[in-house]
Amino acid sequence: MNSLVATSRNFRQAARILGLDSKLEKSLLIPFREIKVECSIPRDDGSLASFVGFRVQHDNARGPMKGGIRYHPEVELDEVNALAQLMTWKTAVVDIPYGGAKGGIGCSPRDLSKSELERLTRVFTQKIHDLIGTHTDVPAPDMGTNAQTMAWILDEYSKFHGHSPAVVTGKPIDLGGSLGREAATGRGVVFATDALLGEYGKSIQGLTFAIQGFGNVGSWAAKLIHESGGKIVAIGDVSGTIRNRNGLDIHQLLKHKAEGGLLKDFTGGDAMDPDELLVHECDVLIPCALGGVLHRENAASVKAKYIIEAANHPTDPEADEILSKKGVVVLPDIYANAGGVTVSYFEWVQNIQGFMWHEEKVNLELQRYMKTAFRNIKDMCISHGCNLRMGAFTLGVSRVARATLLRGWEA
Numbered sequence: 001m002n003s004l005v006a007t008s009r010n011f012r013q014a015a016r017i018l019g020l021d022s023k024l025e026k027s028l029l030i031p032f033r034e035i036k037v038e039c040s041i042p043r044d045d046g047s048l049a050s051f052v053g054f055r056v057q058h059d060n061a062r063g064p065m066k067g068g069i070r071y072h073p074e075v076e077l078d079e080v081n082a083l084a085q086l087m088t089w090k091t092a093v094v095d096i097p098y099g100g101a102k103g104g105i106g107c108s109p110r111d112l113s114k115s116e117l118e119r120l121t122r123v124f125t126q127k128i129h130d131l132i133g134t135h136t137d138v139p140a141p142d143m144g145t146n147a148q149t150m151a152w153i154l155d156e157y158s159k160f161h162g163h164s165p166a167v168v169t170g171k172p173i174d175l176g177g178s179l180g181r182e183a184a185t186g187r188g189v190v191f192a193t194d195a196l197l198g199e200y201g202k203s204i205q206g207l208t209f210a211i212q213g214f215g216n217v218g219s220w221a222a223k224l225i226h227e228s229g230g231k232i233v234a235i236g237d238v239s240g241t242i243r244n245r246n247g248l249d250i251h252q253l254l255k256h257k258a259e260g261g262l263l264k265d266f267t268g269g270d271a272m273d274p275d276e277l278l279v280h281e282c283d284v285l286i287p288c289a290l291g292g293v294l295h296r297e298n299a300a301s302v303k304a305k306y307i308i309e310a311a312n313h314p315t316d317p318e319a320d321e322i323l324s325k326k327g328v329v330v331l332p333d334i335y336a337n338a339g340g341v342t343v344s345y346f347e348w349v350q351n352i353q354g355f356m357w358h359e360e361k362v363n364l365e366l367q368r369y370m371k372t373a374f375r376n377i378k379d380m381c382i383s384h385g386c387n388l389r390m391g392a393f394t395l396g397v398s399r400v401a402r403a404t405l406l407r408g409w410e411a
């Protein structure tokens, strides 16, 4: 199912549960602004390459719009729109003073050199610099981008507007990035997993995990789960998928990757069919890569009892229904992966205050926000008799709706 159709369907269901006025519902759904820009750069060999870049600013009722920038060949407007909408509900779920946005460029970063990526990022920034800003829209990393990408955006933006560290988050520490931001999404996933398992009298220790994706989110989630005594029995990335029924040694896998090895070549596990990963025997499945990977064709075969949505919208609504009938508990993306944007908020606050926090403070505050949000979601589930996805959606949508109504409509 198209990601925008899927996300809007979840939103509409939440609006119905909340009894939102239909005009307010329509206004919350339509994005504030959609930006589409052409980005042409000279390749290293002198030839011209053209790409399309997007920034969708979905809603700003609760504060500046906030969300990552993705570099991936499948980036297109509907997808960016869906991801921007998810950011609006996500920032409200964890109750940080932001709205939602998302951006991206349709490109394959692995096929571009570092200097080509720098030129592309700078051209994209030149095209959107007037529409982003510390108090309007604050980008961050997502799939295919990282702290270096944010450093280029900061530098290019600052040429037009003066030194502006708070215009992006997820920056290198030397440019005003926050300690703990790089690990934050994965760490938040682990706090969220702990909160969910605690409800069932379980803990990470001794459970088995399958993880799709070993980039920023997947590698940090895997490391922290491994260190908490969880057994990661299968893990995959774009290069391939490996398994080990006794548990993969994640520290050795990280070392292998840091030395330039491909995940698929790690000798501490056996190669397996990547399509089998999502239906592998395990207690907890954590998708940490692309959206839409759980759908009506594979949902019935999922063996995990819990799914933690570290990726954005990995489960399509048809799969949601199938999983729910099977009794699989799904912890939704707008809560499970909110650790990244929460620490982005701490980074922004530190930049504005000009005062750097200790990493322990960042991690403790992150844990507090994740715990509070989980309790708030559970309260919504109890009040409305709904599952965790609708608990999170009704929580996020109700907060944005209240802010919108309080601000009023007068022109």
Ligand SMILES: NC(=O)C1=CN([C@@H]2O[C@H](COP(=O)(O)OP(=O)(O)OC[C@H]3O[C@@H](n4cnc5c(N)ncnc54)[C@H](O)[C@@H]3O)[C@@H](O)[C@H]2O)C=CC1
Binding pocket: 068, 141, 142, 143, 144, 145, 185, 212, 213, 214, 215, 216, 217, 218, 236, 237, 238, 239, 274, 288, 289, 290, 291, 310, 311, 312, 337, 338, 340, 341
């Ligand atoms: N970076 C962040 O702070 C946040 C990221 N997310 C979401 O988490 C997910 C992952 O993001 P990052 O880790 O930042 O991206 P990344 O670019 O660092 O890593 C992506 C990973 O997915 C793997 N991958 C790509 N295509 C795949 C395929 N077809 N099959 C299996 N693996 C595949 C890549 O090999 C890589 O290991 C995305 O859905 C993103 O939107 C959500 C919240 C915050």
Ligand SMILES: O=C(O)CCC(=O)C(=O)O
Binding pocket: 066, 067, 068, 069, 090, 138, 139, 140, 141, 142, 169, 170, 312, 337, 338, 340, 341, 342, 344
């Ligand atoms: O850190 C941020 O501002 C946004 C991270 C993001 O793109 C996401 O949560 O999906």
